[in-house]
Amino acid sequence: MRFNVFEDFLTLIFPETCVVCRRSLxxxxxxxxxxxxxxxxxxxxxxxxxxxxxxxxxxGLAHVEWVMSYLKYxxxxxxxxxxHQLKYKNKPGLGRVLGRLYGQLLIEQGYQTRWHSIIxxxxxxxxxxxxxxxxxxxxxxxxxxxxxxxxxSGLKRTANTDTQTRKSRIQRWENVSEVFxxxxxxxxxxxxILLVDDVMTxxxxxxxxxxxxxxxxxxxxxxxxxxxxxx
Ligand SMILES: [Zn+2]
Numbered sequence: 133m134r135f136n137v138f139e140d141f142l143t144l145i146f147p148e149t150c151v152v153c154r155r156s157l158x159x160x161x162x163x164x165x166x167x168x169x170x171x172x173x174x175x176x177x178x179x180x181x182x183x184x185x186x187x188x189x190x191x192g193l194a195h196v197e198w199v200m201s202y203l204k205y206x207x208x209x210x211x212x213x214x215x216h217q218l219k220y221k222n223k224p225g226l227g228r229v230l231g232r233l234y235g236q237l238l239i240e241q242g243y244q245t246r247w248h249s250i251i252x253x254x255x256x257x258x259x260x261x262x263x264x265x266x267x268x269x270x271x272x273x274x275x276x277x278x279x280x281x282x283x284x285s286g287l288k289r290t291a292n293t294d295t296q297t298r299k300s301r302i303q304r305w306e307n308v309s310e311v312f313x314x315x316x317x318x319x320x321x322x323x324x325i326l327l328v329d330d331v332m333t334x335x336x337x338x339x340x341x342x343x344x345x346x347x348x349x350x351x352x353x354x355x356x357x358x359x360x361x362x363x
Pocket of ligand 1: 150152153154155165166168169
């Protein structure tokens with residue numbers, strides 16, 4: 133966890149505030165106020181998980197069953213603001229809140245017993261050290277808590293990737309395709325697995341992870357992210 137004396141000092145004086153609108157939170161609110169929570173741009177991918185534009189994007193790259201995103205991503209929108217807080221403002225708890233909210237939605241849809249385990253896309257260790265937490269792992273923990281299943285750290289990165297900006301889809305794919313592997317003692321043979329990440333843009337990272345997992349013969353391999361869609 134990053135240690136920031138000034139921020140710690142501020143939270144002593146000022147109560148917790150909503151990560152979006154900055155209003156002081158009530159004791160029953162967690163990272164998001166009720167108004168901002170109600171205004172989240174919830175996507176409908178979970179209603180059509182087998183056939184949607186995210187699935188189409190992944191299909192040529194990896195074999196997966198369902199592809200879903202909790203939120204619709206839009207530049208300068210609420211989802212971008214939330215992802216920024218989650219990734220750069222030392223808010224691991226926000227990931228767990230989003231995971232719990234999405235888990236509730238998936239249960240309402242009747243998916244409670246679909247998965248055995250959730251596997252988050254790993255961060256490279258240098259990034260993990262700098263940030264102090266893996267935001268995808270936090271999202272996975274919130275989801276797992278609500279769905280009453282386990283989070284398995286089944287993947288690891290073996291090399292850092294170069295910056296992905298200004299690269300074509302194919303270049304990006306080649307850039308990440310080598311760097312994931314199954315962690316020792318991870319067995320997902322015959323298991324129903326949900327692979328999760330924070331955001332899906334080209335889908336290359338998720339597809340690279342999905343290929344590694346698929347090679348270990350799970351019964352089902354689904355993908356879920358916090359936000360995706362046209363930026
Ligand atoms: Zn708010």
